[in-house]
Amino acid sequence: xxxxxxxxxxxxxxxxxxxxxxxxxxxxxxxxxxxxxxxxxxxxxxxxxxxxxxxxxxxxxxxxxxxxxxxxxxxxxxxxxxxxxxxxxxxxxxxxxxxxxxxxxxxxxxxxxxxxxxxxxxxxxxxxxxxxxxxxxxxxxxxxxxxxxxxxxxxxxxxxxxxxxxxxxxxxxxxxxxxxxxxxxxxxxxxxxxxxxxxxxxxxxxxxxxxxxxxxxxxxxxxxxxxxxxxxxxxxxxxxxxxxxxxxxxxxxxxxxxxxxxxxxxxxxxxxxxxxxxxxxxxxxxxxxxxxxxxxxxxxxxxxxxxxxxxxxxxxxxxxxxxxxxxxxxxxxxxxxxxxxxxxxxxxxxxxxxxxxxxxxxxxxxxxxxxxxxxxxxxxxxxxxxxxxxxxxxxxxxxxxxxxxxxxxxxxxxxxxxxxxxxxxxxxxxxxxxxxxxxxxxxxxxxxxxxxxxxxxxxxxxxxxxxxx
Amino acid sequence: xxxxxxxxxxxxxxxxxxxxxxxxxxxxxxxxxxxxxxxxxxxxxxxxxxxxxxxxxxxxxxxxxxxxxxxxxxxxxxxxxxxxxxxxxxxxxxxxxxxxxxxxx
Numbered sequence: 001x002x003x004x005x006x007x008x009x010x011x012x013x014x015x016x017x018x019x020x021x022x023x024x025x026x027x028x029x030x031x032x033x034x035x036x037x038x039x040x041x042x043x044x045x046x047x048x049x050x051x052x053x054x055x056x057x058x059x060x061x062x063x064x065x066x067x068x069x070x071x072x073x074x075x076x077x078x079x080x081x082x083x084x085x086x087x088x089x090x091x092x093x094x095x096x097x098x099x100x101x102x103x104x105x106x107x108x109x110x111x112x113x114x115x116x117x118x119x120x121x122x123x124x125x126x127x128x129x130x131x132x133x134x135x136x137x138x139x140x141x142x143x144x145x146x147x148x149x150x151x152x153x154x155x156x157x158x159x160x161x162x163x164x165x166x167x168x169x170x171x172x173x174x175x176x177x178x179x180x181x182x183x184x185x186x187x188x189x190x191x192x193x194x195x196x197x198x199x200x201x202x203x204x205x206x207x208x209x210x211x212x213x214x215x216x217x218x219x220x221x222x223x224x225x226x227x228x229x230x231x232x233x234x235x236x237x238x239x240x241x242x243x244x245x246x247x248x249x250x251x252x253x254x255x256x257x258x259x260x261x262x263x264x265x266x267x268x269x270x271x272x273x274x275x276x277x278x279x280x281x282x283x284x285x286x287x288x289x290x291x292x293x294x295x296x297x298x299x300x301x302x303x304x305x306x307x308x309x310x311x312x313x314x315x316x317x318x319x320x321x322x323x324x325x326x327x328x329x330x331x332x333x334x335x336x337x338x339x340x341x342x343x344x345x346x347x348x349x350x351x352x353x354x355x356x357x358x359x360x361x362x363x364x365x366x367x368x369x370x371x372x373x374x375x376x377x378x379x380x381x382x383x384x385x386x387x388x389x390x391x392x393x394x395x396x397x398x399x400x401x402x403x404x405x406x407x408x409x410x411x412x413x414x415x416x417x418x419x420x421x422x423x424x425x426x427x428x429x430x431x432x433x434x435x436x437x438x439x440x441x442x443x444x445x446x447x448x449x450x451x452x453x454x455x456x457x458x459x460x461x462x463x464x465x466x467x468x469x
Numbered sequence: 470x471x472x473x474x475x476x477x478x479x480x481x482x483x484x485x486x487x488x489x490x491x492x493x494x495x496x497x498x499x500x501x502x503x504x505x506x507x508x509x510x511x512x513x514x515x516x517x518x519x520x521x522x523x524x525x526x527x528x529x530x531x532x533x534x535x536x537x538x539x540x541x542x543x544x545x546x547x548x549x550x551x552x553x554x555x556x557x558x559x560x561x562x563x564x565x566x567x568x569x570x571x572x573x574x
Contacts, residue, residue: 310506347488353499353503359485370510
Protein backbone atom coordinates (compact mmCIF):
# COMPACT_ATOMS: atom_id res chain seq x y z
CA UNK A 1 0.00 0.00 0.00
CA UNK A 2 1.36 3.42 -0.85
CA UNK A 3 1.58 6.14 1.77
CA UNK A 4 -0.63 8.25 -0.46
CA UNK A 5 -3.39 5.72 0.11
CA UNK A 6 -3.44 6.32 3.84
CA UNK A 7 -5.36 8.93 5.75
CA UNK A 8 -4.26 10.25 9.15
CA UNK A 9 -6.06 7.37 10.81
CA UNK A 10 -3.78 4.95 9.02
CA UNK A 11 -6.20 3.17 6.77
CA UNK A 12 -7.04 3.40 3.08
CA UNK A 13 -9.22 6.05 1.61
CA UNK A 14 -12.14 4.83 -0.52
CA UNK A 15 -11.05 5.96 -3.98
CA UNK A 16 -7.92 4.94 -5.81
CA UNK A 17 -6.39 1.70 -6.97
CA UNK A 18 -5.26 0.28 -3.66
CA UNK A 19 -3.65 -3.08 -3.25
CA UNK A 20 -6.15 -4.40 -0.73
CA UNK A 21 -4.89 -7.98 -0.88
CA UNK A 22 -1.34 -6.81 -0.27
CA UNK A 23 -2.39 -4.47 2.53
CA UNK A 24 -4.42 -7.24 4.16
CA UNK A 25 -1.55 -9.72 3.96
CA UNK A 26 0.77 -7.13 5.49
CA UNK A 27 -1.71 -6.42 8.26
CA UNK A 28 -2.04 -10.15 9.01
CA UNK A 29 1.76 -10.51 9.15
CA UNK A 30 1.97 -7.53 11.47
CA UNK A 31 -0.78 -8.93 13.70
CA UNK A 32 0.92 -12.30 13.86
CA UNK A 33 4.24 -10.72 14.75
CA UNK A 34 2.94 -8.52 17.58
CA UNK A 35 0.73 -11.31 18.80
CA UNK A 36 3.72 -13.45 19.69
CA UNK A 37 4.55 -10.85 22.34
CA UNK A 38 1.16 -9.72 23.62
CA UNK A 39 -1.59 -12.18 22.58
CA UNK A 40 -4.10 -9.62 21.41
CA UNK A 41 -5.86 -12.07 19.09
CA UNK A 42 -7.59 -15.33 19.85
CA UNK A 43 -8.10 -16.17 16.19
CA UNK A 44 -6.51 -14.68 13.06
CA UNK A 45 -8.62 -15.40 9.99
CA UNK A 46 -6.00 -15.51 7.26
CA UNK A 47 -8.19 -17.28 4.71
CA UNK A 48 -11.33 -15.26 5.32
CA UNK A 49 -9.50 -11.92 5.33
CA UNK A 50 -7.64 -12.77 2.12
CA UNK A 51 -10.90 -13.82 0.43
CA UNK A 52 -12.56 -10.58 1.48
CA UNK A 53 -9.62 -8.57 0.15
CA UNK A 54 -9.79 -10.33 -3.23
CA UNK A 55 -13.53 -9.68 -3.43
CA UNK A 56 -13.04 -6.00 -2.57
CA UNK A 57 -10.43 -5.60 -5.28
CA UNK A 58 -12.98 -6.68 -7.86
CA UNK A 59 -15.39 -3.93 -6.78
CA UNK A 60 -15.65 -0.98 -9.14
CA UNK A 61 -14.53 2.28 -7.49
CA UNK A 62 -18.05 3.66 -7.33
CA UNK A 63 -19.26 0.62 -5.40
CA UNK A 64 -16.64 0.89 -2.68
CA UNK A 65 -17.82 1.55 0.85
CA UNK A 66 -16.52 4.14 3.31
CA UNK A 67 -14.27 1.62 5.05
CA UNK A 68 -12.89 0.09 1.88
CA UNK A 69 -9.94 -2.14 2.72
CA UNK A 70 -9.87 -1.19 6.41
CA UNK A 71 -8.45 -4.00 8.56
CA UNK A 72 -10.51 -4.39 11.73
CA UNK A 73 -10.17 -6.59 14.81
CA UNK A 74 -13.31 -7.69 16.64
CA UNK A 75 -13.66 -8.69 20.28
CA UNK A 76 -14.39 -12.37 20.67
CA UNK A 77 -17.86 -11.86 22.17
CA UNK A 78 -19.08 -10.34 18.90
CA UNK A 79 -20.29 -12.93 16.40
CA UNK A 80 -18.27 -13.22 13.19
CA UNK A 81 -19.75 -15.89 10.98
CA UNK A 82 -17.66 -19.03 10.79
CA UNK A 83 -15.10 -17.91 13.36
CA UNK A 84 -14.70 -19.18 16.92
CA UNK A 85 -16.78 -17.03 19.25
CA UNK A 86 -15.76 -18.07 22.74
CA UNK A 87 -16.30 -14.94 24.83
CA UNK A 88 -13.02 -15.99 26.42
CA UNK A 89 -14.70 -18.92 28.14
CA UNK A 90 -13.66 -22.55 28.15
CA UNK A 91 -17.36 -23.34 28.17
CA UNK A 92 -17.64 -21.95 24.64
CA UNK A 93 -14.22 -23.16 23.52
CA UNK A 94 -15.70 -25.17 20.64
CA UNK A 95 -18.37 -22.70 19.57
CA UNK A 96 -18.33 -21.07 16.14
CA UNK A 97 -20.70 -18.24 15.28
CA UNK A 98 -23.30 -19.24 12.70
CA UNK A 99 -24.04 -15.65 11.72
CA UNK A 100 -22.59 -12.12 11.76
CA UNK A 101 -23.48 -9.61 14.44
CA UNK A 102 -25.18 -6.56 13.00
CA UNK A 103 -22.07 -4.45 13.60
CA UNK A 104 -19.94 -6.97 11.72
CA UNK A 105 -22.45 -7.12 8.89
CA UNK A 106 -22.31 -3.33 8.62
CA UNK A 107 -18.51 -3.29 8.68
CA UNK A 108 -18.42 -5.82 5.85
CA UNK A 109 -20.95 -3.86 3.78
CA UNK A 110 -18.77 -0.78 4.21
CA UNK A 111 -15.75 -2.62 2.85
CA UNK A 112 -13.87 -3.46 6.05
CA UNK A 113 -11.73 -6.59 6.29
CA UNK A 114 -12.19 -8.58 9.51
CA UNK A 115 -8.72 -9.80 10.45
CA UNK A 116 -9.77 -11.89 13.40
CA UNK A 117 -11.18 -12.01 16.90
CA UNK A 118 -9.44 -10.67 19.97
CA UNK A 119 -8.94 -11.56 23.61
CA UNK A 120 -11.08 -10.47 26.55
CA UNK A 121 -11.93 -11.23 30.13
CA UNK A 122 -14.33 -14.17 30.30
CA UNK A 123 -17.76 -12.93 29.14
CA UNK A 124 -16.46 -9.39 29.53
CA UNK A 125 -16.32 -9.71 33.31
CA UNK A 126 -13.07 -8.12 34.32
CA UNK A 127 -10.83 -5.09 34.12
CA UNK A 128 -7.53 -6.65 33.17
CA UNK A 129 -7.94 -9.17 30.31
CA UNK A 130 -6.38 -11.86 32.44
CA UNK A 131 -9.36 -14.16 33.04
CA UNK A 132 -9.96 -15.49 29.55
CA UNK A 133 -9.35 -19.21 29.11
CA UNK A 134 -6.44 -18.61 26.72
CA UNK A 135 -4.53 -16.48 29.20
CA UNK A 136 -3.76 -12.76 29.46
CA UNK A 137 -3.16 -10.12 26.86
CA UNK A 138 -0.07 -8.06 27.63
CA UNK A 139 0.11 -4.30 27.43
CA UNK A 140 2.01 -3.25 24.29
CA UNK A 141 3.38 -0.25 26.18
CA UNK A 142 4.94 -2.52 28.82
CA UNK A 143 4.39 -6.26 28.27
CA UNK A 144 4.94 -6.96 31.97
CA UNK A 145 1.74 -5.07 32.77
CA UNK A 146 -1.95 -5.67 32.30
CA UNK A 147 -3.62 -4.06 29.33
CA UNK A 148 -6.90 -3.29 31.12
CA UNK A 149 -10.18 -4.90 30.29
CA UNK A 150 -12.31 -6.39 29.34
CA UNK A 151 -11.63 -5.26 25.75
CA UNK A 152 -7.90 -5.69 26.27
CA UNK A 153 -7.41 -7.64 23.04
CA UNK A 154 -8.91 -4.94 20.81
CA UNK A 155 -6.97 -2.23 22.65
CA UNK A 156 -3.68 -4.09 22.36
CA UNK A 157 -4.31 -4.79 18.68
CA UNK A 158 -4.73 -1.06 18.02
CA UNK A 159 -2.00 0.19 20.35
CA UNK A 160 0.52 -2.25 18.89
CA UNK A 161 -0.21 -1.07 15.36
CA UNK A 162 -1.66 -4.39 14.23
CA UNK A 163 -4.92 -2.71 13.18
CA UNK A 164 -5.99 0.93 12.97
CA UNK A 165 -9.36 0.29 14.60
CA UNK A 166 -11.11 -2.42 16.59
CA UNK A 167 -14.53 -3.15 18.01
CA UNK A 168 -14.99 -3.90 21.68
CA UNK A 169 -17.89 -4.03 24.07
CA UNK A 170 -18.33 -1.78 27.08
CA UNK A 171 -20.49 -2.75 30.03
CA UNK A 172 -18.85 -0.92 32.93
CA UNK A 173 -15.83 0.60 31.17
CA UNK A 174 -14.47 -2.28 29.14
CA UNK A 175 -13.59 -0.15 26.13
CA UNK A 176 -12.46 2.98 27.98
CA UNK A 177 -10.21 1.39 30.57
CA UNK A 178 -7.94 -0.56 28.18
CA UNK A 179 -7.88 2.44 25.85
CA UNK A 180 -6.56 4.56 28.71
CA UNK A 181 -4.03 1.91 29.73
CA UNK A 182 -2.62 1.74 26.20
CA UNK A 183 -2.73 5.41 25.22
CA UNK A 184 -5.43 5.26 22.56
CA UNK A 185 -9.03 6.50 22.16
CA UNK A 186 -11.97 4.35 23.27
CA UNK A 187 -15.58 5.34 22.75
CA UNK A 188 -18.68 4.05 24.51
CA UNK A 189 -21.68 5.34 22.50
CA UNK A 190 -25.02 6.36 23.96
CA UNK A 191 -27.10 3.36 25.02
CA UNK A 192 -29.17 2.52 21.94
CA UNK A 193 -26.86 4.13 19.37
CA UNK A 194 -25.44 0.79 18.16
CA UNK A 195 -27.15 -2.58 17.73
CA UNK A 196 -26.11 -5.37 20.08
CA UNK A 197 -27.56 -8.14 17.93
CA UNK A 198 -24.93 -10.88 17.81
CA UNK A 199 -23.17 -9.80 21.00
CA UNK A 200 -22.93 -12.34 23.80
CA UNK A 201 -24.96 -10.60 26.48
CA UNK A 202 -23.44 -9.94 29.88
CA UNK A 203 -25.59 -7.18 31.43
CA UNK A 204 -28.13 -6.09 28.89
CA UNK A 205 -29.09 -2.73 30.37
CA UNK A 206 -25.40 -1.70 30.24
CA UNK A 207 -23.82 -3.55 27.29
CA UNK A 208 -22.79 -1.40 24.33
CA UNK A 209 -20.55 -1.96 21.34
CA UNK A 210 -17.70 0.54 21.33
CA UNK A 211 -14.74 1.43 19.11
CA UNK A 212 -11.03 1.78 19.80
CA UNK A 213 -8.64 3.67 17.54
CA UNK A 214 -5.46 5.67 17.56
CA UNK A 215 -7.23 8.78 16.25
CA UNK A 216 -10.69 10.34 16.77
CA UNK A 217 -11.30 10.31 13.01
CA UNK A 218 -10.87 6.54 12.92
CA UNK A 219 -13.45 6.21 15.66
CA UNK A 220 -15.78 8.52 13.77
CA UNK A 221 -15.56 6.60 10.52
CA UNK A 222 -16.40 3.33 12.14
CA UNK A 223 -19.07 4.74 14.45
CA UNK A 224 -20.95 6.24 11.49
CA UNK A 225 -21.03 2.81 9.85
CA UNK A 226 -22.13 0.71 12.82
CA UNK A 227 -24.69 3.16 14.27
CA UNK A 228 -28.40 3.15 13.65
CA UNK A 229 -31.57 1.25 14.34
CA UNK A 230 -31.71 -2.51 13.92
CA UNK A 231 -35.01 -4.41 13.93
CA UNK A 232 -33.18 -7.32 15.57
CA UNK A 233 -32.28 -5.23 18.64
CA UNK A 234 -35.28 -3.57 20.26
CA UNK A 235 -33.01 -1.32 22.34
CA UNK A 236 -31.43 0.28 19.29
CA UNK A 237 -32.84 3.73 18.59
CA UNK A 238 -34.00 5.07 15.27
CA UNK A 239 -32.46 8.50 14.96
CA UNK A 240 -30.26 10.29 12.50
CA UNK A 241 -26.63 9.16 12.38
CA UNK A 242 -24.29 12.16 12.01
CA UNK A 243 -21.07 12.12 10.03
CA UNK A 244 -18.87 11.43 13.04
CA UNK A 245 -15.64 11.46 11.04
CA UNK A 246 -16.42 14.95 9.80
CA UNK A 247 -16.99 16.02 13.40
CA UNK A 248 -13.64 14.57 14.40
CA UNK A 249 -12.02 16.47 11.57
CA UNK A 250 -13.34 19.76 13.03
CA UNK A 251 -11.45 20.11 16.32
CA UNK A 252 -13.17 22.45 18.74
CA UNK A 253 -12.52 23.07 22.41
CA UNK A 254 -15.76 23.24 24.40
CA UNK A 255 -16.79 26.53 26.00
CA UNK A 256 -17.09 24.89 29.41
CA UNK A 257 -15.85 21.63 30.90
CA UNK A 258 -17.19 20.44 34.24
CA UNK A 259 -14.42 18.46 35.93
CA UNK A 260 -14.72 16.31 39.01
CA UNK A 261 -13.44 17.85 42.21
CA UNK A 262 -10.04 17.45 43.80
CA UNK A 263 -11.73 15.47 46.58
CA UNK A 264 -12.90 12.96 43.97
CA UNK A 265 -9.40 12.45 42.62
CA UNK A 266 -7.81 12.23 46.04
CA UNK A 267 -7.82 8.45 45.61
CA UNK A 268 -5.36 8.78 42.71
CA UNK A 269 -1.63 8.78 43.31
CA UNK A 270 0.08 12.18 43.19
CA UNK A 271 1.44 11.76 39.68
CA UNK A 272 -1.98 10.82 38.33
CA UNK A 273 -3.51 13.81 40.04
CA UNK A 274 -0.87 15.97 38.43
CA UNK A 275 -1.66 14.44 35.04
CA UNK A 276 -5.35 15.20 35.57
CA UNK A 277 -4.55 18.81 36.44
CA UNK A 278 -2.40 19.08 33.32
CA UNK A 279 -5.43 17.98 31.32
CA UNK A 280 -7.51 20.73 32.94
CA UNK A 281 -4.84 23.28 32.05
CA UNK A 282 -4.79 22.07 28.47
CA UNK A 283 -8.52 22.68 28.17
CA UNK A 284 -8.07 26.13 29.71
CA UNK A 285 -5.27 26.91 27.29
CA UNK A 286 -7.65 25.97 24.47
CA UNK A 287 -10.16 28.50 25.73
CA UNK A 288 -12.42 26.29 27.84
CA UNK A 289 -13.76 27.46 31.17
CA UNK A 290 -13.35 24.85 33.91
CA UNK A 291 -16.03 24.28 36.51
CA UNK A 292 -16.00 21.54 39.12
CA UNK A 293 -18.55 19.03 40.42
CA UNK A 294 -18.69 16.25 42.98
CA UNK A 295 -19.10 12.67 41.84
CA UNK A 296 -21.79 10.49 43.37
CA UNK A 297 -20.50 8.57 46.38
CA UNK A 298 -18.18 5.73 45.40
CA UNK A 299 -19.78 3.06 47.55
CA UNK A 300 -23.23 3.83 46.15
CA UNK A 301 -22.02 3.81 42.58
CA UNK A 302 -19.97 0.63 42.79
CA UNK A 303 -22.64 -1.33 44.63
CA UNK A 304 -25.45 -0.19 42.33
CA UNK A 305 -23.46 -1.16 39.27
CA UNK A 306 -22.40 -4.58 40.51
CA UNK A 307 -25.81 -5.49 41.92
CA UNK A 308 -27.52 -4.72 38.64
CA UNK A 309 -24.82 -6.08 36.34
CA UNK A 310 -24.53 -9.33 38.28
CA UNK A 311 -28.31 -9.77 38.39
CA UNK A 312 -28.47 -9.42 34.64
CA UNK A 313 -25.45 -11.67 34.18
CA UNK A 314 -26.99 -14.46 36.21
CA UNK A 315 -30.01 -14.35 33.94
CA UNK A 316 -28.13 -13.99 30.67
CA UNK A 317 -25.66 -16.76 31.42
CA UNK A 318 -28.36 -19.27 32.39
CA UNK A 319 -28.40 -20.46 28.79
CA UNK A 320 -24.82 -21.72 29.02
CA UNK A 321 -25.64 -25.09 30.53
CA UNK A 322 -24.04 -27.65 28.24
CA UNK A 323 -27.46 -28.42 26.79
CA UNK A 324 -28.41 -25.35 24.80
CA UNK A 325 -24.94 -23.83 24.59
CA UNK A 326 -21.49 -24.85 25.70
CA UNK A 327 -19.33 -27.87 26.23
CA UNK A 328 -21.06 -30.66 28.16
CA UNK A 329 -19.80 -32.55 31.17
CA UNK A 330 -21.95 -35.66 31.64
CA UNK A 331 -21.53 -36.20 35.40
CA UNK A 332 -23.51 -39.07 36.93
CA UNK A 333 -25.91 -39.26 34.07
CA UNK A 334 -28.63 -37.03 35.45
CA UNK A 335 -29.65 -33.80 33.76
CA UNK A 336 -29.00 -31.73 36.88
CA UNK A 337 -25.51 -33.16 37.30
CA UNK A 338 -24.69 -32.53 33.65
CA UNK A 339 -25.80 -28.90 33.86
CA UNK A 340 -24.01 -28.30 37.15
CA UNK A 341 -20.89 -30.06 35.93
CA UNK A 342 -20.84 -28.21 32.63
CA UNK A 343 -21.23 -24.81 34.25
CA UNK A 344 -18.78 -25.52 37.04
CA UNK A 345 -16.11 -26.82 34.67
CA UNK A 346 -16.78 -24.21 32.01
CA UNK A 347 -17.00 -20.97 33.96
CA UNK A 348 -14.00 -19.34 35.59
CA UNK A 349 -13.94 -18.10 39.19
CA UNK A 350 -14.98 -14.51 38.49
CA UNK A 351 -17.91 -15.52 36.31
CA UNK A 352 -19.14 -17.98 38.92
CA UNK A 353 -18.86 -15.29 41.59
CA UNK A 354 -20.93 -12.85 39.58
CA UNK A 355 -23.53 -15.51 38.87
CA UNK A 356 -23.74 -16.20 42.61
CA UNK A 357 -24.07 -12.51 43.39
CA UNK A 358 -26.72 -12.06 40.74
CA UNK A 359 -28.71 -15.08 41.79
CA UNK A 360 -28.62 -13.83 45.37
CA UNK A 361 -29.95 -10.38 44.63
CA UNK A 362 -32.73 -11.79 42.47
CA UNK A 363 -33.80 -14.37 45.04
CA UNK A 364 -36.82 -13.97 47.24
CA UNK A 365 -36.11 -11.76 50.20
CA UNK A 366 -33.37 -9.78 48.53
CA UNK A 367 -34.83 -8.72 45.23
CA UNK A 368 -36.95 -5.85 46.48
CA UNK A 369 -34.44 -4.54 48.96
CA UNK A 370 -31.25 -5.01 46.99
CA UNK A 371 -32.16 -5.03 43.32
CA UNK A 372 -34.85 -2.36 43.67
CA UNK A 373 -32.56 -0.19 45.79
CA UNK A 374 -29.80 -0.45 43.21
CA UNK A 375 -32.27 0.51 40.49
CA UNK A 376 -33.28 3.58 42.49
CA UNK A 377 -29.63 4.45 43.02
CA UNK A 378 -29.01 4.17 39.31
CA UNK A 379 -31.79 6.62 38.54
CA UNK A 380 -30.49 9.04 41.16
CA UNK A 381 -27.00 8.86 39.69
CA UNK A 382 -28.29 9.44 36.17
CA UNK A 383 -30.41 12.41 37.24
CA UNK A 384 -27.48 13.91 39.10
CA UNK A 385 -25.08 13.54 36.18
CA UNK A 386 -27.57 14.96 33.71
CA UNK A 387 -28.07 17.92 36.05
CA UNK A 388 -24.36 18.77 35.86
CA UNK A 389 -24.63 19.34 32.11
CA UNK A 390 -26.46 22.56 32.95
CA UNK A 391 -23.06 23.92 33.95
CA UNK A 392 -21.15 22.88 30.83
CA UNK A 393 -21.04 20.73 27.71
CA UNK A 394 -18.92 17.87 29.04
CA UNK A 395 -18.06 16.17 32.30
CA UNK A 396 -14.39 15.33 32.77
CA UNK A 397 -13.06 12.58 35.03
CA UNK A 398 -10.04 10.26 35.10
CA UNK A 399 -10.56 6.88 33.44
CA UNK A 400 -8.53 4.66 35.72
CA UNK A 401 -7.92 4.81 39.41
CA UNK A 402 -4.41 3.38 39.09
CA UNK A 403 -1.74 2.85 36.47
CA UNK A 404 -1.85 -0.60 34.83
CA UNK A 405 -0.48 -3.02 37.41
CA UNK A 406 2.13 -5.68 36.79
CA UNK A 407 0.73 -9.01 35.66
CA UNK A 408 2.43 -10.67 38.60
CA UNK A 409 0.94 -8.32 41.22
CA UNK A 410 -1.51 -9.91 43.63
CA UNK A 411 -4.95 -8.33 43.60
CA UNK A 412 -7.05 -8.05 46.74
CA UNK A 413 -10.59 -9.37 46.48
CA UNK A 414 -12.86 -6.74 45.00
CA UNK A 415 -10.00 -4.33 44.26
CA UNK A 416 -10.81 -4.36 40.56
CA UNK A 417 -14.37 -3.33 41.43
CA UNK A 418 -12.99 -0.17 43.02
CA UNK A 419 -10.99 0.39 39.86
CA UNK A 420 -14.23 0.82 37.93
CA UNK A 421 -15.24 3.74 40.14
CA UNK A 422 -15.02 6.32 37.36
CA UNK A 423 -16.06 4.45 34.22
CA UNK A 424 -19.26 2.91 35.61
CA UNK A 425 -20.83 6.37 35.90
CA UNK A 426 -21.49 6.68 32.16
CA UNK A 427 -22.59 3.04 32.10
CA UNK A 428 -25.15 3.56 34.84
CA UNK A 429 -26.46 6.71 33.17
CA UNK A 430 -26.41 5.42 29.58
CA UNK A 431 -24.25 8.36 28.51
CA UNK A 432 -21.72 8.49 25.69
CA UNK A 433 -18.17 8.60 27.02
CA UNK A 434 -14.79 8.84 25.37
CA UNK A 435 -11.44 7.86 26.84
CA UNK A 436 -8.84 10.33 25.60
CA UNK A 437 -5.05 9.98 25.93
CA UNK A 438 -3.76 12.68 28.27
CA UNK A 439 -0.06 12.14 28.53
CA UNK A 440 1.86 9.85 30.83
CA UNK A 441 2.64 9.20 34.43
CA UNK A 442 5.82 7.27 35.16
CA UNK A 443 6.15 6.37 31.51
CA UNK A 444 2.71 4.74 31.39
CA UNK A 445 -0.31 6.16 29.57
CA UNK A 446 -2.80 8.30 31.46
CA UNK A 447 -6.30 8.84 30.13
CA UNK A 448 -9.18 11.14 30.90
CA UNK A 449 -12.83 10.50 30.15
CA UNK A 450 -15.20 13.00 28.60
CA UNK A 451 -18.89 12.34 29.17
CA UNK A 452 -21.57 14.09 27.12
CA UNK A 453 -25.35 14.26 27.16
CA UNK A 454 -27.07 11.46 25.22
CA UNK A 455 -26.43 11.38 21.45
CA UNK A 456 -23.59 13.94 21.57
CA UNK A 457 -20.83 11.63 20.29
CA UNK A 458 -19.97 14.04 17.47
CA UNK A 459 -19.23 16.81 19.96
CA UNK A 460 -17.12 14.39 22.01
CA UNK A 461 -15.00 13.51 19.01
CA UNK A 462 -14.57 17.16 18.08
CA UNK A 463 -13.46 18.05 21.61
CA UNK A 464 -11.11 15.08 21.80
CA UNK A 465 -9.53 16.06 18.49
CA UNK A 466 -8.93 19.57 19.81
CA UNK A 467 -7.53 18.30 23.11
CA UNK A 468 -5.05 15.96 21.47
CA UNK A 469 -4.41 17.99 18.31
CA UNK B 470 -36.28 -9.02 53.50
CA UNK B 471 -33.73 -10.95 55.39
CA UNK B 472 -31.68 -8.79 57.72
CA UNK B 473 -28.36 -10.05 56.52
CA UNK B 474 -26.70 -12.54 54.27
CA UNK B 475 -24.91 -15.39 55.90
CA UNK B 476 -22.13 -17.07 54.03
CA UNK B 477 -23.70 -20.51 54.13
CA UNK B 478 -26.83 -18.95 52.71
CA UNK B 479 -24.82 -17.18 50.05
CA UNK B 480 -23.17 -20.37 48.97
CA UNK B 481 -26.42 -22.35 49.04
CA UNK B 482 -27.43 -20.02 46.23
CA UNK B 483 -24.93 -21.95 44.16
CA UNK B 484 -27.45 -24.77 43.88
CA UNK B 485 -29.98 -22.37 42.39
CA UNK B 486 -27.36 -21.10 39.98
CA UNK B 487 -26.38 -24.65 38.96
CA UNK B 488 -22.73 -24.23 39.83
CA UNK B 489 -20.63 -25.84 42.52
CA UNK B 490 -19.90 -23.52 45.44
CA UNK B 491 -16.32 -22.27 45.46
CA UNK B 492 -13.80 -23.69 47.86
CA UNK B 493 -10.64 -22.63 49.60
CA UNK B 494 -9.20 -19.24 48.86
CA UNK B 495 -11.76 -18.62 46.12
CA UNK B 496 -14.51 -19.00 48.68
CA UNK B 497 -12.95 -16.36 50.91
CA UNK B 498 -12.51 -14.01 47.98
CA UNK B 499 -16.14 -14.56 47.03
CA UNK B 500 -17.26 -13.54 50.49
CA UNK B 501 -15.17 -10.39 50.44
CA UNK B 502 -16.55 -9.42 47.07
CA UNK B 503 -20.10 -10.16 48.20
CA UNK B 504 -19.67 -7.89 51.18
CA UNK B 505 -18.32 -5.14 49.01
CA UNK B 506 -21.21 -5.33 46.57
CA UNK B 507 -24.11 -6.25 48.83
CA UNK B 508 -22.98 -4.50 51.99
CA UNK B 509 -24.42 -1.21 50.85
CA UNK B 510 -27.91 -2.57 50.79
CA UNK B 511 -28.12 -4.78 53.81
CA UNK B 512 -28.10 -3.38 57.31
CA UNK B 513 -26.31 -6.40 58.66
CA UNK B 514 -23.88 -8.18 56.46
CA UNK B 515 -22.66 -11.66 56.75
CA UNK B 516 -21.58 -14.01 59.43
CA UNK B 517 -18.73 -14.83 61.68
CA UNK B 518 -16.24 -17.54 61.27
CA UNK B 519 -17.88 -19.69 63.91
CA UNK B 520 -20.95 -20.22 61.82
CA UNK B 521 -18.91 -20.37 58.68
CA UNK B 522 -19.03 -23.74 56.97
CA UNK B 523 -15.77 -23.07 55.17
CA UNK B 524 -14.01 -24.00 58.41
CA UNK B 525 -15.08 -27.55 57.60
CA UNK B 526 -12.71 -29.90 55.83
CA UNK B 527 -12.35 -28.83 52.23
CA UNK B 528 -12.58 -25.14 53.03
CA UNK B 529 -9.86 -22.73 54.00
CA UNK B 530 -8.15 -23.30 57.27
CA UNK B 531 -6.31 -21.33 59.90
CA UNK B 532 -6.54 -17.57 59.87
CA UNK B 533 -8.57 -17.37 56.68
CA UNK B 534 -11.22 -19.66 58.04
CA UNK B 535 -11.30 -18.00 61.43
CA UNK B 536 -11.65 -14.44 60.24
CA UNK B 537 -11.98 -13.82 56.56
CA UNK B 538 -12.24 -10.09 57.20
CA UNK B 539 -9.01 -9.00 58.76
CA UNK B 540 -8.24 -5.41 59.65
CA UNK B 541 -5.55 -5.21 57.00
CA UNK B 542 -7.90 -6.03 54.19
CA UNK B 543 -8.53 -3.18 51.74
CA UNK B 544 -11.28 -0.91 52.99
CA UNK B 545 -11.88 1.24 49.98
CA UNK B 546 -15.45 1.59 48.92
CA UNK B 547 -16.94 1.54 52.40
CA UNK B 548 -17.94 4.77 54.04
CA UNK B 549 -15.62 4.69 57.01
CA UNK B 550 -13.76 1.43 56.93
CA UNK B 551 -15.45 0.28 60.12
CA UNK B 552 -17.56 -2.07 58.10
CA UNK B 553 -14.69 -4.50 58.13
CA UNK B 554 -14.05 -4.54 61.83
CA UNK B 555 -15.46 -7.77 63.17
CA UNK B 556 -14.66 -8.97 66.62
CA UNK B 557 -15.44 -12.68 66.52
CA UNK B 558 -13.76 -13.17 69.87
CA UNK B 559 -16.62 -11.18 71.34
CA UNK B 560 -19.12 -13.20 69.39
CA UNK B 561 -19.97 -10.41 66.96
CA UNK B 562 -21.88 -11.89 64.11
CA UNK B 563 -22.70 -8.97 61.90
CA UNK B 564 -21.19 -5.83 60.55
CA UNK B 565 -23.19 -2.66 60.73
CA UNK B 566 -23.20 -0.86 57.44
CA UNK B 567 -24.86 2.51 56.91
CA UNK B 568 -27.85 2.43 54.63
CA UNK B 569 -27.79 4.60 51.57
CA UNK B 570 -30.55 6.20 49.58
CA UNK B 571 -33.14 4.80 51.92
CA UNK B 572 -33.51 1.76 49.78
CA UNK B 573 -31.90 -0.84 51.98
CA UNK B 574 -33.49 -3.37 54.21
